[in-house]
Amino acid sequence: MQQILLVLRFCATGCMLQTVGDFTGIHKTTACRIVKRVIGIFAALAAEYIHMSNTQEEIDEVKRKFYTIAKFPRVIGAIDCTHVKIIFPGRANAEYFRKRKGHFSINVQVVADPNLLIRNIVARWPGSTHDQTILKNS
Structure with missing residues (x-):
């Protein structure tokens, strides 16, 4: 449970492995191994x-649930994109x-259902x- 919470904190806050490790009382190298392993399991x-x-x-x-919420017929998912900030990738491209606001990111598209469960996620676009x-390519 502690390892899962460490990974969720790392992903949610975007803080450094050193910080996540200090927060949970483990070395940054151990935090790195945990993040790599747990993210692999999630994937x-x-x-x-x-x-x-x-x-x-x-x-x-x-x-039916979407119609109950917003009176919008035949909806099977709510779709939107968001930018996830990343560290300078340091490659030729x-x-x-x-992004246009100046920082580096990945543009992530998510489709959610009326229960706020993620039904589809695309996280590969710069x-x-x-x-x-x-949207056109999804």
Whole structure:
């Protein structure tokens, strides 16, 4: 549980491994190994937990819930993009990751259901990519 909480804190705050390690009382090298291992486990489990509704019954239930919330018919997901700040990537194409506000980021698209569960996530576009481009290619 402590390792999962360490990784969630690291991902949520964007702080350094040294800081996360100090917060939990472990060395930064150990924190690095924990983050790498747990993120790998999360990634391996993603397909099991992050997916669009599969059956017509599930889809109809999602539509009903969205209609109850906003009176908007036939909606099966709420979609939006957000920028996740990253450290300067330091490669030849690093400027692709610079968003118009000046810092480096990855533009992440997420689809959520009416229960606020993530149903789809795309986290591969550089920060300079417009949301519309990500939507067209998803």
